[in-house]
Amino acid sequence: MDLVIIGGGPAGMSAAIAAYESGIRDMVILERDESLGGILQQCIHNGFGLHKFGEELTGPEYAWRYEKKVRELNIPVKLGTMVLDITEDKVITATNPEDGIFTIEAKAIILAMGCRERSKGALNIAGSRPAGIYSAGTAQKYVNMKGYMPGKNVVILGSGDIGLIMARRMTLEGAKVHAVCELMPYSGGLARNIEQCLNDFGIPLKLSHTVVEIHGKERVTGVTIAKVDENRKPILETKEYIPCDTLLLSVGLIPENELSKSAGISLSTITSGADVDQDRQTSIPGIFACGNVLHVHDLVDFVSEEAEIAGKSAALYIQNGKENTCSIALETDGKIRYTVPQRITENKDVKVYFRVADVFKNVKINVYSGENVVFSKRKQKVAPGEMESILLKKEMLEGAEKLTFKLEEA
């Protein structure tokens, strides 16, 4: 088969459509859920599509625009199908109830498996392990997809976007959200979500706070929170007990790259996603990655955009092969944590996405080629929760071996 797309969420669907429109027909989307759309299915709030469509859509509406297209184009989809393994030679093993365990040899693969939430287990929070502790996304599934309330008195740890969205959602459903605790001195979520999901409902955001103990035998009965110092260590004198029946966690998202690892794709230790070039090709020629499996996005609009690049590039790879015309490594200064892509292999205009490590005000984003600044842009404020992007023009790449992204005083 020419092309296998793993994952039928926004990234997979967008990549599939782009590949189809570039002439690929012998293809399939493998989706583990019983329907397309991925995590958007449970994101029933609005705010999706402002960049892509110039209008505010809900998650399911945004997904439907792509699903409709997939259906119109008759792009083959296998639902309820879980990929178990990918090899370096692009042999995919998958399973579903109808076909059993089967393999596909693909000329190209697009990885679009999305991400998962960091769990409570990873945090080593002291105390008991009762019912009532959920990641925010799991709670969102219970409320929006199943119609059940995972709790009525809620404390949220972490101010990631899903946590903020769920603070509002639980409140609208009649629950009392007592506080959102954020370990860092700034929120990891979008500014608009802080405003619309917390401030509008009078839910306190406690920055530099964490949960130090969980209480309750069968069901959560309360949590102890405390302020943290500059080293993120709890200040025990500030301990405060909050009675609640639920603790939601929104403490980070991790690209789901177990399959990529088994294929031997080289991963970035910073993004936990693949190292890719401007076409979103991974270290294995013919395997591409896009969306949250590559790096965690804030806005689905940019997932779609990135997936189009991957889809088109995979089509080109299948049709002509892909030739490198240059080899430029993109590096960062630490204040900028990472870039995607991490390398450029073709002389053309390249949009580079990146995230910063902290909140910075009045800064310049400078891109150096050797001693020379080839690109510079001033920003009033940058924050870890908001992904940035710049466009590198073809001429800026001339003769470069390495481009270094730096955040410098304006």
Place this chain on the structure above:
Amino acid sequence: MYDVAVIGAGVTGAMIARGLAKYDAKVCILEKANDVATGATRANSAIVHAGFDAKEGSLKAKLNVEGSKMMKKVTDELGVKYKNNGSLVIGFNDEDRKTIEELKKRGDANGVEGLRVIDAAELRELEPNISENATCALYAPTGAIVCPYDLTIAAVGNAMDNGVELKLNFKVTGIEKDGSDYVIKSENEQIKAHYVINAAGLFADDIAKMVGDDSFSINPRRGEYILLDKECGGLVSHTIFRTPSKMGKGILVSPTVDGNLLTGPTSVDIADKEDNTTTSEGFAHIIKEASENLKAVPFGKTITSFCGLRATGSTGDFIINSPKAGFINAAGIESPGLSASPAIAEYVIGLLKEQGFNAAQKDSFNPVRRSAHYFKDASVEEKNEIIKKNPAFGRIVCRCEIVTEGEILEAIHTNPKATDLDGVKRRTRSGMGRCQSGFCSPYIVEILSRELGIPYECVTKSGGESYINVGKTKEAE
């Protein structure tokens, strides 16, 4: 009327019940929780000790060595994961070396086979990731690992398949004598049995007091653990102990039979028998000591932490005796209780016979239970045959541990049947992976609700009031 009632469905009670299932006798297991294997059995080091720790001549030493030798056969029959990975007690200095040589002597005296003191070079060859500071080790080739709840579930299942009854949510509140029989009461029910076996773990002293035996007490000792991702399971292949000191046995690092890396336990005496909470001091202690054992332990790959309570008896040894006619204690079963459990069962049945239990062995006893992991272990061709017959085996529910709906259905319908989320988890590993049930729990709640015929919001994590959901949303109402 039962011939024998076994109080407690931990690994001790389970192995005793399975042993009794070989006899033509009416046997029941009484368990206060909503499932088997929920006490000390649920959370421990999961190790089959070689048997060099316990003092020569103690019951612990005798039953550890015997049990350890029986474990392979038992796990084969029950289809339980067991791995003879060998263990190493590592030493960092001359004093440790002395202790290690004493341990070897003790082990030899206890009848442990193949013990050797090895030097740094051989140690590094066996374990390249061991700390640079380790200078010697005691190598115990008979050391092994096993999954304690897998073993317990399988043993109870096998006992039930051979006629033993299991009564869950039966918390014993009193025991009375009725002639030569015992009447065992819970809040809602009572049963009568000719013999009673007290395998109540942390609560064994409370049970013994009900028949007037106050000769011992059980003191809970906290043991916290940190479990790392399967990515780290290959860091060591042997179980790595530190040299024991006045401060105790210290923090071990071991692969698990499921391929994770386990570190722990702490060891703190506490007062509350139900306080299985973890502490930040405990985590710090584990991280410090485990990091001394190996070159590096990637605690960034932690997937969960938990706490178990050891049922430490006041006598220092296992307390296995018959304080009253027809009543047998199998108490104080702390480490090496898991290792010893097959031998404890035989020993207890021996005491039972001394008390007059004279049922004949039955021919119909089948010691074999199909492995709960048969699907996972099958070849692709075999799996496809199974999926053809039952498509639910083609549907993956837990994506981290690759658990199918078929396996979850079997966990709910196979003895002893899972009735809550933790029960399904312990039987199938669903939710034990790196996402820690974030993705699969809403689906498993749905399957439990459907299969048990109970409303979605009535599904619990572990019985009692541990509801996953507390009601419907506004619209759904």
